[in-house]
Amino acid sequence: MSGVAAGDKYVVGVDYGTLSGRALVVRVRDGAELGTAVHEYRNAVISSALPDGGTPLPPDWALQDPEDYREVLRQAVPAAVAAAGIDPSDVVGIGIDFTACTVLPTLADGTPLCELPELRQRPHAWVKLWKHHAAQPHADRINALAHERAEPWIGRYGGKISAEWQFAKGLQILEEDPEVYHRAERFIEAADWIVWQLCGVETRNVCTAGYKGIHQDGSYPSVDYLTALNPDFGDFVAKLDGPLMPLAGRAGGLTTSAAAWTGLPEGIAVAVGNVDAHVTAAAAQALDPGRLVAIMGTSTCHVVNGTHPAEVAGMCGVVDGGISSGAWGYEAGQSGVGDIFGWFVKHAAPAGLDSHERLTELAAAQPVGAHGLIALDWWNGNRSLLVNHDLSGLIVGLTLATRPEDVYRALLEATAYGTRMIIEAFVEAGVPVDDLVVAGGLTSNKLLMQIYADVTNRPLGIIGSAQGPALGSAIHAAVAAGAHPSIHAASQAMGRVAAAVYQPDPDRVRAYDALYAEYRALHDHFGRGANDVMLRLRAIRNAAVESTTSPQEVFA
Ligand SMILES: Nc1ncnc2c1ncn2[C@@H]1O[C@H](COP(=O)(O)OP(=O)(O)O)[C@@H](O)[C@H]1O
Numbered sequence: 001m002s003g004v005a006a007g008d009k010y011v012v013g014v015d016y017g018t019l020s021g022r023a024l025v026v027r028v029r030d031g032a033e034l035g036t037a038v039h040e041y042r043n044a045v046i047s048s049a050l051p052d053g054g055t056p057l058p059p060d061w062a063l064q065d066p067e068d069y070r071e072v073l074r075q076a077v078p079a080a081v082a083a084a085g086i087d088p089s090d091v092v093g094i095g096i097d098f099t100a101c102t103v104l105p106t107l108a109d110g111t112p113l114c115e116l117p118e119l120r121q122r123p124h125a126w127v128k129l130w131k132h133h134a135a136q137p138h139a140d141r142i143n144a145l146a147h148e149r150a151e152p153w154i155g156r157y158g159g160k161i162s163a164e165w166q167f168a169k170g171l172q173i174l175e176e177d178p179e180v181y182h183r184a185e186r187f188i189e190a191a192d193w194i195v196w197q198l199c200g201v202e203t204r205n206v207c208t209a210g211y212k213g214i215h216q217d218g219s220y221p222s223v224d225y226l227t228a229l230n231p232d233f234g235d236f237v238a239k240l241d242g243p244l245m246p247l248a249g250r251a252g253g254l255t256t257s258a259a260a261w262t263g264l265p266e267g268i269a270v271a272v273g274n275v276d277a278h279v280t281a282a283a284a285q286a287l288d289p290g291r292l293v294a295i296m297g298t299s300t301c302h303v304v305n306g307t308h309p310a311e312v313a314g315m316c317g318v319v320d321g322g323i324s325s326g327a328w329g330y331e332a333g334q335s336g337v338g339d340i341f342g343w344f345v346k347h348a349a350p351a352g353l354d355s356h357e358r359l360t361e362l363a364a365a366q367p368v369g370a371h372g373l374i375a376l377d378w379w380n381g382n383r384s385l386l387v388n389h390d391l392s393g394l395i396v397g398l399t400l401a402t403r404p405e406d407v408y409r410a411l412l413e414a415t416a417y418g419t420r421m422i423i424e425a426f427v428e429a430g431v432p433v434d435d436l437v438v439a440g441g442l443t444s445n446k447l448l449m450q451i452y453a454d455v456t457n458r459p460l461g462i463i464g465s466a467q468g469p470a471l472g473s474a475i476h477a478a479v480a481a482g483a484h485p486s487i488h489a490a491s492q493a494m495g496r497v498a499a500a501v502y503q504p505d506p507d508r509v510r511a512y513d514a515l516y517a518e519y520r521a522l523h524d525h526f527g528r529g530a531n532d533v534m535l536r537l538r539a540i541r542n543a544a545v546e547s548t549t550s551p552q553e554v555f556a
C-alpha cells in the first residue's frame with residue numbers, strides 16, 4: 001500500500017481507553033499513520049454486577065476485566081498491521097498507554113486475582129477502573145492524616161489525593177475485603193501490567209508511580225504513615241514497589257507468547273508503560289514548558305511541562321519526568337466532560353434532538369449568555385481543583401423557555417469554565433500556560449473548541465492526529481527501540497500539531513468573563529463548604545441504596 005517503502009521501519013502504539021483498545025502502526029521516519037484497528041472490551045465497564053450474572057456492585061463502582069486488555073493485543077495489533085500492509089518483521093518496537101489510575105491486584109507472577117477461580121466473584125479482586133469512585137471516604141482519611149502529620153508529599157498533589165488514585169483504592173480493598181488484600185502480592189497499574197504481559201518483566205513507570213502512587217523524591221509514603229491509617233496497611237508500598245523506569249525507556253523485549261498474540265517479531269523493544277494523557281504531549285509536539293495539552297474525551301486531562309516544582313492548589317500532581325525526562329510534568333483533570341454531554345444526549349434530550357451534532361448546530365446559533373444558564377460540570381465528581389467525587393452536577397437559570405440546546409450549550413460552557421479554573425490555578429502558582437493544544441475525540445466539535453478559546457482567552461491548537469495517545473505510544477516505542485535519540489527528537493520527527501487554529505474573540509471573551517465570575521461563585525459556594533448540599537444528598541443516596549437488600553429492590 002502507499003507509504004510502504006523498502007528500508008522503512010515501523011512501530012506500534014496501543015492506546016487502552018475506557019471502552020476499547022486501539023492499535024496504530026506508525027512509520028518511524030516521519031510518524032505517518034499507516035494502519036489502525038480497534039477492539040471493544042467485551043466486559044466494557046463493570047458497574048452494576050460482576051460478569052456472568054454475579055455479585056451486585058454498590059454505587060460508584062467501576063471495574064474491568066484484564067482479559068479484555070490481552071484481547072486487544074490478540075485482535076487489534078494484528079489487524080492494524082494487516083491494515084497497514086507492512087511486513088511485520090519491519091516492526092522494531094511496541095509502546096502502550098493506558099487510562100490511569102486503573103489498577104489491579106495480582107500474584108507475584110502477574111496473575112490477576114480475579115482470574116483465580118476462588119476469587120472470581122469477589123469484586124475487590126477485579127481491576128479497578130480510573131473512574132471507580134467508591135474510595136472517597138478512604139481518600140478523605142488519607143488527606144486528613146497527611147495534613148495532620150504534615151507529610152512532605154501532600155503539597156505536590158495540590159493538597160489532596162484523589163479517590164481515583166492507588167492509595168485510596170488499596171485502602172478500600174484492605175478494609176472491605178482483607179483476604180483479597182492479603183492475597184495480592186503485587187498491586188499494579190494496568191499500564192505496567194500489560195507491559196509485563198508483553199515483555200515478561202515487571203516494571204513501574206515514573207509517570208503513574210509519581211501521579212497516582214505518591215512516589216516523590218525517591219520514596220513512597222512511609223510505613224509509619226500507612227500504619228497510622230490502618231495498622232495492616234504498612235505493607236502496601238511493598239506491593240507497589242518495582243523497578244522504576246523513565247518514560248520512553250525499554251522495559252524489555254517482546255516475549256515468545258506475546259509475539260504469538262500480536263504477530264510481531266520476538267525480542268523487539270517494549271517501551272515502558274505510559275498514561276493516555278501524558279503520552280499525548282509528545283504526539284502534539286507539546287513538550288516545551290507553557291504549552292498545555294488538554295486531552296478531551298469522556299474526561300479531560302490537562303498536562304503541561306514546567307521548569308521547576310510548584311505547589312498548585314487542587315491539581316493532580318507534579319512529577320519529575322512525569323511527561324518527559326528533564327522537565328517537571330504537571331497534571332490536572334476533569335473527571336467528566338464528553339460523558340456529561342453524552343448523558344444529556346442519551347437521558348435528557350427528546351427524540352429528534354438526541355444527537356451531539358443537532359444540539360451543537362442549534363446551540364451554535366445563540367449569542368453568548370442568551371440561554372441564561374450556568375452549570376457546574378460535576379456530573380462525575382470534581383477531580384481538579386476540588387478533588388471530591390461526591391460533588392455532583394447543577395444547572396441554574398432554568399425557565400419554561402429553556403430548550404434542550406440551551407442546556408447542552410450550558411454544559412459545554414461549564415466544562416470550559418472548569419478548565420479555566422485549572423489554568424488560573426497553574427498561572428497563580430507560577431506555572432505558565434501560554435497556549436492550549438487539544439487532542440481527543442472532542443476536537444471534532446468546533447463550537448466546543450471555539451468556546452474553550454473564548455473562555456480561556458488563549459489560542460487553541462489542535463493535534464494533527466485523530467489517534468493522539470496511540471501516536472504518542474508509537475513515538476515512545478521508537479525511542480525505546482533506539483530509532484530516535486530522545487523523546488524530543490522523536491516528537492519533532494513523528495508528532496503533529498496545527499497551532500492556534502481557534503483564536504479568542506475579544507467580544508465573546510468579555511461576555512464569558514462575566515459568566516465565568518458567576519461560575520466561580522457557584523463553584524466556591526457548592527464546592528468549598530458554604531453549602532454542602534451535594535455531599536448530604538450523596539450520603540442520603542448511599543444510605544438509601546445500602547439499606548435495600550437487592551439491586552432489584554432499588555429499581556422496584
Ligand atoms: N460531537 C460531539 N460533541 C460533544 N461530545 C461528543 C461528541 N461526540 C461524542 N461526544 C462525547 O465524547 C466522548 C467520547 O470521546 P472519545 O475521545 O471518543 O472517547 P475516550 O475519552 O474514551 O477516548 C463521549 O463521552 C461522547 O459523549
Ligand SMILES: O=C(CO)[C@@H](O)[C@@H](O)COP(=O)(O)O
Nearest residue numbers: 018099100101277297298299
Ligand atoms: O486519569 C487519567 C489520566 O491521569 C485518564 O486516564 C482518565 O481520565 C481516562 O481518560 P479518558 O477519558 O478515557 O481519555
